[in-house]
Amino acid sequence: MKLQVTQENLNRALNAVARVASSRGTLPILANVALKTSQNRLSVAATNLDVAITCFIGAKISQEGATTVPARLTQDFIASLPSGVIDLKLDGTKLNIKTDQYESTINSVSADDFPVMPKVSGSKTFELPVDKLKGAFGQVVGAAGSDETRPVLTGIYLAGGDKLVIAATDSYRLAEKTLAEKIKLTPIIIPSSAVSELLRVLPDAGKITVNYSDQQISFSTDFIELTARLIDGNYPPYQNLIPTKFTTKAIVARADLLNITKVSSLFARESAGSITINVDDEAGNISVHSIASQLGENTASATAEATGSGSITLNSRYLLDALGAMSDAKDIFFGFNGKLEAVVVRNNDASDFTYVIMPLKS
Amino acid sequence: MKLQVTQENLNRALNAVARVASSRGTLPILANVALKTSQNRLSVAATNLDVAITCFIGAKISQEGATTVPARLTQDFIASLPSGVIDLKLDGTKLNIKTDQYESTINSVSADDFPVMPKVSGSKTFELPVDKLKGAFGQVVGAAGSDETRPVLTGIYLAGGDKLVIAATDSYRLAEKTLAEKIKLTPIIIPSSAVSELLRVLPDAGKITVNYSDQQISFSTDFIELTARLIDGNYPPYQNLIPTKFTTKAIVARADLLNITKVSSLFARESAGSITINVDDEAGNISVHSIASQLGENTASATAEATGSGSITLNSRYLLDALGAMSDAKDIFFGFNGKLEAVVVRNNDASDFTYVIMPLKS
Numbered sequence: 202m203k204l205q206v207t208q209e210n211l212n213r214a215l216n217a218v219a220r221v222a223s224s225r226g227t228l229p230i231l232a233n234v235a236l237k238t239s240q241n242r243l244s245v246a247a248t249n250l251d252v253a254i255t256c257f258i259g260a261k262i263s264q265e266g267a268t269t270v271p272a273r274l275t276q277d278f279i280a281s282l283p284s285g286v287i288d289l290k291l292d293g294t295k296l297n298i299k300t301d302q303y304e305s306t307i308n309s310v311s312a313d314d315f316p317v318m319p320k321v322s323g324s325k326t327f328e329l330p331v332d333k334l335k336g337a338f339g340q341v342v343g344a345a346g347s348d349e350t351r352p353v354l355t356g357i358y359l360a361g362g363d364k365l366v367i368a369a370t371d372s373y374r375l376a377e378k379t380l381a382e383k384i385k386l387t388p389i390i391i392p393s394s395a396v397s398e399l400l401r402v403l404p405d406a407g408k409i410t411v412n413y414s415d416q417q418i419s420f421s422t423d424f425i426e427l428t429a430r431l432i433d434g435n436y437p438p439y440q441n442l443i444p445t446k447f448t449t450k451a452i453v454a455r456a457d458l459l460n461i462t463k464v465s466s467l468f469a470r471e472s473a474g475s476i477t478i479n480v481d482d483e484a485g486n487i488s489v490h491s492i493a494s495q496l497g498e499n500t501a502s503a504t505a506e507a508t509g510s511g512s513i514t515l516n517s518r519y520l521l522d523a524l525g526a527m528s529d530a531k532d533i534f535f536g537f538n539g540k541l542e543a544v545v546v547r548n549n550d551a552s553d554f555t556y557v558i559m560p561l562k563s
Numbered sequence: 564m565k566l567q568v569t570q571e572n573l574n575r576a577l578n579a580v581a582r583v584a585s586s587r588g589t590l591p592i593l594a595n596v597a598l599k600t601s602q603n604r605l606s607v608a609a610t611n612l613d614v615a616i617t618c619f620i621g622a623k624i625s626q627e628g629a630t631t632v633p634a635r636l637t638q639d640f641i642a643s644l645p646s647g648v649i650d651l652k653l654d655g656t657k658l659n660i661k662t663d664q665y666e667s668t669i670n671s672v673s674a675d676d677f678p679v680m681p682k683v684s685g686s687k688t689f690e691l692p693v694d695k696l697k698g699a700f701g702q703v704v705g706a707a708g709s710d711e712t713r714p715v716l717t718g719i720y721l722a723g724g725d726k727l728v729i730a731a732t733d734s735y736r737l738a739e740k741t742l743a744e745k746i747k748l749t750p751i752i753i754p755s756s757a758v759s760e761l762l763r764v765l766p767d768a769g770k771i772t773v774n775y776s777d778q779q780i781s782f783s784t785d786f787i788e789l790t791a792r793l794i795d796g797n798y799p800p801y802q803n804l805i806p807t808k809f810t811t812k813a814i815v816a817r818a819d820l821l822n823i824t825k826v827s828s829l830f831a832r833e834s835a836g837s838i839t840i841n842v843d844d845e846a847g848n849i850s851v852h853s854i855a856s857q858l859g860e861n862t863a864s865a866t867a868e869a870t871g872s873g874s875i876t877l878n879s880r881y882l883l884d885a886l887g888a889m890s891d892a893k894d895i896f897f898g899f900n901g902k903l904e905a906v907v908v909r910n911n912d913a914s915d916f917t918y919v920i921m922p923l924k925s
Binding site for chain 2: 271274277278281282283295296302303304305306307308460461463464467468493495496497498499500501502503
């Protein structure tokens, strides 16, 4: 293997894939990145057997070949090189990396031992604008669970139809986004870890092609391809959990609700984030109250367009996550019924994203 | 106690002092900051018994008083408030903090229980431009030791005379700065932790007044006062360690030496940072070589004005620290004698700062 690449491109590719490589685990070679030439491109790939990412960059190939090198060292090393042309040459088991000022050899391991990237069988596929999919995943991924004993909830739910539905829940809160894309897709569940990686590596524009089977899914752009194993199981029928009528409603500027929630959350550290939100239609405001038994208490309020009065106790972190996922919203709709029923948080000027928070007992 | 302050000023003061307050340790009140009015100023103070910091900010006092409140909560809370006027009112044991939008009460502890800031006895004093002292401390503080069994080396050495000498060493490397200030000062040793705090809180301009006794030292500006307990003991006569003649010398652009050292240090992680530097006066260059037994090896070189040839092995971190402390240098002087004698690193265009590195056996 003998080729030339630019430091900029190789650095970009390594930053995209190296994070997936891990020295933990039983298979040492998973701590390596695989380099492989093909025509005028170099593919840079890493996998943890659940997720695989491959990057393609332009290269001047003088001799085709493939090998694998330690991910972290190679990434840090290439990152520290000045921009410009880099010569790569495989010499036995040693990869020679050369610029005018630097020369180093990194010990490699044969690419034959590198686990083959799972290929998505079957031809079910659809295409989307990258920014739409990226935006949607970004809004819901934080709501996914991390409890491995309930694997289904550690995934992101995707279902087609007249609209594309993307949802995540850890059973304490739920985020659902609908995209106005008519797509034929029997529901699947994607590991949220794979979605997080995807969000990290996707460009901001262009088209993305999605291929999926019953076991796997892959996302492809010109520059990058991510393949993930799907989560097996039935996603809970969460739709029934989303209330549609509310005895108490408030419409409040997002900036105000964010500020008063942030401040109150400081006093809620001891009480696992517990804050009590009060809507008062006579005073025309929404207020947040929190108590830190040892330290003190806090009340913060903001003017709101309120209908009905009432109060509900919830985890401030979930509300902050919800508001964070609606960073583009000017006004927030905040509605609930009894003390024990779910709270709904929405962008008051859009209905394509819904955040549901289960209350805490108070 | 009843007063008004601006969020900007109180936030600035809390950020300066709160870090010193610590919930670790036996005395719970040390996790608090002390608030005390005096004429038209509010003093905000914290201490860990070794270091004490007090900030003074303007305030509109309607009722004099003093109290102490939890440092972290108060700091985070004030930081999260919008800029503008804040009303503070002590109501029994509760401190009321009020803005138009926020109202909170923080439980306070009587200021009587707060350990009194140590006052520097005696009248030994001198004055310096803040930027000079700050720059000098910043250049040497990183070289101080952390081994509590050798307390003297955990401090910064300060000695007067025709010049003010400021030095630090952990016995593996040494940094010495001289300031062209004629100051009468019998040598003292300041805890490097206190100096680090000082660097964090000092403004960039103005005058600083230093008062010291045999036990204590204090640094004062209009805005802030830091008092520290001095370290008792005799500082090692390090001057003898600094070679004045060199069999091998290289003058190299700082940027080049920094780059090749950084890159080589990546390969030196396994070998405790060990890199070998080679000066070659025929080739007219300086090169850095490092080996990561499992992973590979690296050689990087830069053109240098070399006198004599030779090589020496040292810890790359120390060399990176040295170059970091000379960020204003264009060219670096790098000189050494035998494989076992100390290396000297200097700004080639200035003699007021010297960094000495003991070599590693190779």
